[in-house]
Amino acid sequence: MNDSLGLYACCRIAQRDLKLAMRRKSDAATPLLFFVIVATLFPLGIGTEADTLRTIAPGVLWVAALLATMLSLPKLFEDDYADGTLEQLALSSAPLSAFVVGKIAAHWLLTGLPVAVLAPLLALQFHLPSSSLLVLSATLMIGTPVLGLIGAIGASLTLGIRGGGILLALLVLPLYVPVLIFGTGAVDAAAAGLGATANLSLLGAMLVIGFFFAPWAITAALRIALE
Amino acid sequence: MLEVINLGCLRGERLLFQDINFRLEPGESLVVTGENGSGKTSLLRMLVGLTPLFSGSIQWKSRPIDQMVGEYRRELLYCGHPLALKDGLTAVENLHSIAALAGETVSLTAVHDALDQCGLNACAPMPVRALSQGQKRRVHLAKLLLLKRSLWVLDEPLTALDVNASRHIVQAIDQHLRSGGIAVLTTHHGLPLAFTPQTIRVGA
Numbered sequence: 039m040n041d042s043l044g045l046y047a048c049c050r051i052a053q054r055d056l057k058l059a060m061r062r063k064s065d066a067a068t069p070l071l072f073f074v075i076v077a078t079l080f081p082l083g084i085g086t087e088a089d090t091l092r093t094i095a096p097g098v099l100w101v102a103a104l105l106a107t108m109l110s111l112p113k114l115f116e117d118d119y120a121d122g123t124l125e126q127l128a129l130s131s132a133p134l135s136a137f138v139v140g141k142i143a144a145h146w147l148l149t150g151l152p153v154a155v156l157a158p159l160l161a162l163q164f165h166l167p168s169s170s171l172l173v174l175s176a177t178l179m180i181g182t183p184v185l186g187l188i189g190a191i192g193a194s195l196t197l198g199i200r201g202g203g204i205l206l207a208l209l210v211l212p213l214y215v216p217v218l219i220f221g222t223g224a225v226d227a228a229a230a231g232l233g234a235t236a237n238l239s240l241l242g243a244m245l246v247i248g249f250f251f252a253p254w255a256i257t258a259a260l261r262i263a264l265e
Numbered sequence: 266m267l268e269v270i271n272l273g274c275l276r277g278e279r280l281l282f283q284d285i286n287f288r289l290e291p292g293e294s295l296v297v298t299g300e301n302g303s304g305k306t307s308l309l310r311m312l313v314g315l316t317p318l319f320s321g322s323i324q325w326k327s328r329p330i331d332q333m334v335g336e337y338r339r340e341l342l343y344c345g346h347p348l349a350l351k352d353g354l355t356a357v358e359n360l361h362s363i364a365a366l367a368g369e370t371v372s373l374t375a376v377h378d379a380l381d382q383c384g385l386n387a388c389a390p391m392p393v394r395a396l397s398q399g400q401k402r403r404v405h406l407a408k409l410l411l412l413k414r415s416l417w418v419l420d421e422p423l424t425a426l427d428v429n430a431s432r433h434i435v436q437a438i439d440q441h442l443r444s445g446g447i448a449v450l451t452t453h454h455g456l457p458l459a460f461t462p463q464t465i466r467v468g469a
Contacts, residue, residue: 050365054351061353122347123366129313131338131368265316 044136051127051137055144065113069149070156073106077160088165095164096174096225103153103178104185104214110149111189111210112196112203114141115260119197125264134260135253142186142252150182166229173228173238177221180241187245187252188213194259217244266290266326267312267416267447273320274307281307282467283320291415294438294448294462303468305451306346309420312449313343325416339368342414344422348405352394356380356404359393363408371411379410383433399425409437417441419450 059066080098081091118124118141127137157178158171166174192210196202224237266289273283281304289295297305310316312323314330314337323330330337350359357376364371380389383403388396393404402425409417417438423431431454438448439459448462456462 047366047368050362054362054366057358058351058353120347121351122345122349123351125315125345125347126343126349126363127366128315129338129341129343130366131335132366137366 044132044139047130047132047136048140048143051140052144052147055141056147059144059148065110066148069106069109070152072109073102073153074156074160076102076105077157078163081163091164092166092229095161095166096170096222096229098164099157099161099174100178100181100218100222100225103157103182104211104218106153107149107182107185107189108207108210110145111193112206114145114190114193115197116193116202119263124260128261128264133257135257138190138253138256138260139249142183142190145190146183146186150178150186153182154178166225170225170229173234174225176238177224177234177241180238180245181217181221184217184241184244184248185214187248188217191252191255191259194256194263197260197263217241220244267449268324268327269312269321270324271321272308272311272318272323274304274311274316275319276304276307285321285465285467287463287465289447289449289463291445291447292442292460294442294450294458294460296456296462296464297449297451297467298464299451299467305467306420308467309343309345309418309449309451313341313418314338340415341418342409342412342416343418343420344405344409345420348401350393350401350404353392355390355392356385356396356407357389359404360407360411364411367412369412375411379407380404382410383407384430399427399430402426403430406434406437409434409441415446417446417448417450419448421451421453423452423454423456 077099080094084090084094115124118127128134154175158175161171161174189210192206195209196206199205220237220240224234224241227237228234268288270286272285274281285308287295297308299305307316311318314334325333325337349363354362357373357380360376360379361371361373377389380386383406385400385403385407388400393401396404406422422434426434435457441448442460
């Protein structure tokens with residue numbers, strides 16, 4: 039079979055990861071529950087002052103989404119590495135980067151997408167105007183795959199290291215800063231009636247750049263981990 | 266045809282082996298022996314292209330393997346120590362996904378046949394988590410029968426297998442060699458192959 043681009047490989051690994059996640063639903067649900075709980079704690083702790091809540095809403099929701107994505111990242115390659123699947127993937131005739139993209143896509147479908155869908159609901163607790171709800175969801179839709187791509191670089195670099203989870207957070211969180219700034223910026227701009235197009239375009243640009251360069255870096259790191 | 270010329274391996278500060286030479290024509294096999302930690306697994310990982318070469322070269326059909334990665338990998342089957350099985354999936358699903366990820370589409374019948382030949386028909390619908398160590402090993406080795414590859418690189422294929430299963434594996438290797446395949450393996454057990462394999466000893 040000719041699969042030089044690895045599209046088939048990409049779909050197969052995503053399909054397998056989703057199937058595995060469905061067999062262990064509690065693992066898949068943990069980041070989402072975490073997101074819901076963290077986002078709910080803030081209004082409870084801060085009080086019912088609508089203006090304050092409205093101001094902090096984009097930041098709180100974005101940081102919660104960012105941490106929820108982080109939570110499942112160490113697992114991204116760890117299981118495949120430990121049980122030897124990763125070395126078999128590296129020896130497959132399909133490009134390793136295709137498998138990497140497939141795994142990140144599955145990770146996004148399991149965390150990023152549901153977070154983006156849940157966020158507008160949780161935003162209601164913050165008295166966010168309904169016009170910004172859609173923008174919030176859109177920023178997360180575009181932003182969470184970027185988080186996944188950047189996070190996967192960290193996950194591949196810390197693969198097989200003891201206590202890699204903390205190191206991963208230290209490595210990756212600073213790199214999340216631009217995504218966070220433009221993500222929350224878009225929601226703020228929409229709330230102020232300025233239009234969110236500029237921020238959304240920048241997020242989109244980050245996604246495109248990440249999509250082209252991250253798999254290359256991840257593949258290199260994985261090959262080193264497998265040596 | 267697989268040819269290894271002056272291969273050397275450095276792990277950390279230690280030179281595990283050097284000047285390893287051998288040449289395998291279709292139908293020939295090689296058994297690598299050596300003590301624990303002598304570099305048998307490292308040699309196999311170099312052969313499949315996971316560990317970079319310290320010195321020497323490895324050639325497949327007279328070309329260095331790093332110049333024909335895709336082509337070489339399509340002919341290669343590596344069974345390492347980790348079993349590469351997913352606990353949550355059944356034996357059938359595991360084999361199906363292994364084949365798909367290796368780039369081959371196999372029918373469900375072919376998967377069941379392979380499991381049958383390994384004596385695992387009763388275990389086919391069970392999650393791999395519920396299988397014994399030896400049974401897992403059998404599922405792992407069932408891919409030898411499932412994927413059609415010409416170069417087998419097997420690291421301790423008989424570990425955890427009972428007498429019957431070991432005989433099946435030896436028969437499978439014999440069959441593979443008869444049909445013009447090449448096999449490289451490490452083992453601590455005697456391996457009663459029909460064709461006398463070449464042997465090589467690594468380490469001091």
